[in-house]
Structures are given as C-alpha cells and as structure tokens.
Amino acid sequence: MDGKKSRKSLLDFLDYLAKKGLMNKATANARKAAANNVLSILDENEADDVTVVDIDQLFVRFANLQGSKYKPESLNVYKGRLKAAIVDFKNYQNNPMTFRPAVQFNGRKAAERPKTGGQGEVGPPDPPVFRPVASVSGPPPASVSVLPIPIRPDLVVQIQGLPYDLTAAEASKIANVIRAMASTE
Template identity: 55%
Template sequence: MNASKSRAALLEFLDYLARKGLMNKTTALSRKAAVNNVLGILDEEEADDVSILDLDDAMMRFRNVYGMKYTPDSLSTYKSRVKSSIEDFLSYRENPMAFKVGRPTSGKKAVDRHKSGESRTSELVAKQLPFTVERATPSASPTILPIPLRADLIIYIQGLPYNLTSSEASKIANVVKAMAVED
C-alpha cells in the first residue's frame, strides 16, 4: 500500500479495509464515495496530504459547489464519513499493527446481555457518548443558497431555518426591500 497521506492513498486504504474484511464492504464503499465527492474538489497540491486538511473548509467549498444536490443531513453524513475515514487512515499510518477500525457512534444505546438475560447500557459506550441537549426547534440550515440577481451578480443567503414560515420569509423580503434604491 502507498506510504503517502494523499487522497489517492486514502482511497486505496478504504479499498484495502474492504478487501481484507477489516470493514464491511458497504461501509467502505459509502466512505469511499464521500471521500471521492468531498475531496474531489481539492486540487492536486491540496490533496497531497489529508493529514493537514481543514475538513470544515473543504465541506464549505463542497457545499458551495454541490450543496443544492444534497440535503443538509446528507452533507452532515458525508462530513462524518470523510472525518472517520481520515482518522482511521492516519491511525493506520501511525501504527499498522495496533490499528482497529473506529466504531461509528449512532447515538443509540449499546446493550450488554448478562447471564441472567437482563440488559443494561454498556459503561464503555456510555462514557464515549457526549452529553448533548437537543434543541426543540430546528437549527438554521448550513446550506448557502445562491440567488442569481443579474447577469453579472449572484447573491448568497445562509442561515435560513428548515421550517421557515411564509410570514418569516416576508419579514426577510421586507428587510431586503428596504435596502433597495428606486429603479
């Protein structure tokens, strides 16, 4: 396997995991598709070393170019898959003999079975799961919406909530109208 930390070496690593049975083939293919798509926006120089990649920046660029083709949930999943792939790849590069594929956390409780048949939450998983408070209202969309205004001008809107109401859209439109100059 290639010893570099390039995008190509990362893709080769994902193939290796599937081929050797170290990762479910479907999972490896899903990760590979995400890596191909997201890191496909990088030029060759940027793709030479994924260990120094700013994933947030790469995701923003991917979202700006292809965001309209993906839902916010899909973009989040892509980011998670790319991040996990890079982390596993770098862990393998650091120490191939001690490497174990990272286990994705889905937020579901892991259950251990005791001899008596009772189930309990695994202490290990409970320690690994972050404590978060879910919002009652949906957060703002990370999608940046391009709006062609004129032949030579495109504006961008960001931060609209997923559940934007008609009256809220009217408020936004009124703010924009207030900024307009007479024709």
C-alpha cells in the same frame, strides 16, 4: 505526484480495509464514496496530503460548490464518514501494526454503544429531534438550500430554509432568536 497521504492513497486504503475484512465492505464503500465526492473539489496540491485538510473548511467549500445536490442530513453524514476515514487513515499511517478501525454502530463510535443489561435493556433513548412545523398558509417560498456560516475556526453553522426574498425585519427576528440561545457565561 501521488504521495502516501494523498487522496488516491486514502481511497486505496479504504479498498484495502474492505478487501482484508478489517471493516464491513458497505461501511468502507460508504466512506470511500463520501471521501471521493468531497475530496474531488481539492486541487492537485491540496489532495497530495489529505491528513492536513481542514475538514470543516472543506465542507464549507463543498456546500458552496455542490451543496444544492445534497440534503443537509446527507452533508452531515458525508462529513462524519470523511472524518472517520481520515482518522483511520492517519492512525494506520502512524502505526500499521497496532491499527484498528474506528467502526461506528448506528452513528456512534463503539465506545458509545448502548450497553445491554441482563434483561436486554439498553441505555436511555436518544433525545427527540426538533423538526420545525410547516406553515399551513401554503407552500413555503423558494429558499436557499444550505447557508454555511463559519463562526469559529472549528465550527461551521448551517442555516437552511432562508427565503431568497428575506426582509430586514425577518432577518432581525431570526437574529433575535439566535441571540436568545447564546449562553451568558
């Protein structure tokens, strides 16, 4: 049975947003592609009401089943698109008359857009992204693509680049770095 909160209804809703000009067609299509790919792992019962799906847990499952096909950055983009699609879908379901899509601008919600001043100034730049430096001693060993680790009900940490032949000493070294990052509060 295809309920009004089903996977199919969500995909139809995204088509509706694009068709009616309520959302940029490319944005709606990108959200639809993410929703279609990720929600495809749900069984029929789970897909009957996508508004109650635990997205973090769903992405752990998706990464385990199909994560090797995607870069970690792509998984994060898919997750953001799916969350946005479901939030809009829920808001529309709750009150179609007052619905306005939460369209994003460069990955940020409209309320978080940089404000331009009189001279065309923008807010402070985004902080730099840390990128680990590759070893100069040769190619890295074969590694696990992405290892999702649920640490809280609403938070899954993903570790990338662990070698298949990880030793206990190397695991301890990584654990010590993570322990050093923990807050003492």
